[in-house]
Amino acid sequence: MARRIVFQMCVTAWWVCLLGDSLYAAEPFYQGKTLRVIVASAAGGGSDIVARLMMRHLPRHIPGHPTIIVENMPGAGEIVGTNYVYGKAKADGLTALFATGTPINQLIELPGIEFDITRMPIIGGSSESVAAFIRNDKTGVKSARDLLHPKSQIIIGGSGYGSIKDVSMLAALNLLGVKNPTYVTGYGGAGPIRLAYERGEVNFTQETAVGIARSVLPWVREGWTSILYQVGFLDGKGNVIKDPAWRELGIEAPSIAEVYRGIYGKEAAGPPWEAEKALIGGYSLTRMMAVAPKTPPALIADLRQGFQAMGKDQNFLREWIKSQGSPPRLVSGDEAAKIAVSILKAPREAVNILKKLALP
Known part of the structure; x- marks a missing residue:
């Protein structure tokens, strides 16, 4: 009986050690992977310049240091690219959106919108004064x-x-x-x-x-x-x-x-x-980076962590100031989500004013 108990204890200890070693040795999800960032505007514009500047520095701060490629998908006032990431891209953390003015587009109900920004986890954003x-x-x-x-x-x-x-x-x-x-x-x-x-x-x-x-x-x-x-x-x-x-x-x-x-x-x-x-x-959330609905929370956390750390990177800050003329005003994913929700809470009478002003 005593020998059996000792044996069971040894087996249990062996499994605990094995499991601990496996967890310790597990690679970060993004290691060796490629993150595709869809810029919803044309190449060479202001949003594209900012997106590419950020994506040169972001990989250093995401656990696993993925390769990031930028792909432009303009059309219909950035609706085409946003619709794609929202409804067609896999929710696997390997495709992200970079877009401008998205909550306002949704608020004034521009034609062709198939997305709901409140269902897209926002990684981070930036403000323009x-x-x-x-x-x-x-x-x-x-x-x-x-x-x-x-x-x-x-x-x-x-x-x-x-x-x-x-x-x-x-x-x-x-x-x-x-x-x-x-x-x-x-x-x-x-x-x-x-x-x-x-x-x-x-x-x-x-x-x-x-x-x-x-x-x-x-x-x-x-x-x-x-x-x-x-x-x-x-x-x-x-x-x-x-x-x-x-x-x-x-x-x-x-x-x-x-x-x-x-x-x-x-x-x-x-x-x-x-x-x-x-x-x-x-303007408080001029530009934002977001992923598809139902992206795993752990991957959202990795990306948000990287975005936040990038904002403290001196190499990033120097390049930003050289390109944009002043320090960036970055917005965390949590704060960006709150701003988006507050925009979309505008009363119907206010929305009607904006829709009228947006017409030719």
């Missing part, structure tokens, strides 16, 4: 308060119907009560809009902190351009916060909420404010 500026020599507008009484017509310069840039400007002017601005769009991006602005074809637009620092500040110093307000960000609780980047550039840019309060003496409220707030959320 933007501010509006105007030709004061053409309009007489030197501060946001002056928008209500311009000396000549305000002419908005936009990228394209339905873009977050265009809808954001239109929603802000709608909130502030600016009457009948002229809207000229189809320029495609910041560079062509800037040229049209210099030529006087348009006199009001908005850009990121990077674009303003590089191209617009000289016009401000020359005295013929005024920066009116910053859009700001939403935090994980849905509160509007200002971006300190503007103060670092020497620009005291009020938030759109502060501008409203200064004009009307009360806090912004109602559907026009909820519409603007949704767009503020859109």
Whole structure:
């Protein structure tokens, strides 16, 4: 009897040791594997540049250090690529999405959407701070308060119907009560809009902190351009916060909420404010990396861990600053998911405003 007990104890100990050695020796899932990242926009654009910059550094921080390949899948305002990862890619952690403005696209129910961003685990994201500026020599507008009484017509310069840039400007002017601005769009991006602005074809637009620092500040110093307000960000609780980047550039840019309060003496409220707030959320999660629904939680954790660690990588930070002109504002996967949900909670009346503003 005693011998049997001793034998059983030895066998049990042997299995425990064997199991421990197996667990210890197990390779990370991503070791030797390839992670395919679908960029939902065209090659060479802003999102593609940022995606490729991130993907050069991310493999070092994912357990197992996978190879990452980037594939562009543009179409229908980034809907094609997002639909693919959501509904067609395997939920095996080996395909990820990199897209811009996804929650706003879903909110305003653009045609062709087959995805639900709340079901896609978000690995991480980034925010872009933007501010509006105007030709004061053409309009007489030197501060946001002056928008209500311009000396000549305000002419908005936009990228394209339905873009977050265009809808954001239109929603802000709608909130502030600016009457009948002229809207000229189809320029495609910041560079062509800037040229049209210099030529006087348009006199009001908005850009990121990077674009303003590089191209617009000289016009401000020359005295013929005024920066009116910053859009700001939403935090994980849905509160509007200002971006300190503007103060670092020497620009005291009020938030759109502060501008409203200064004009009307009360806090912004109602559907026009909820519409603007949704767009503020859109810039709070300008770009995001996500995977298909039902991706195993352990793989989501590995990818999120890598994304967070990348944000502290000095080599990554140096390349980002060299490329983008200022440090990144990265958003964790958990925070990004909360921002996406807060955007999609916009009241129906606010959604209807945004849908109307997105139409030609």
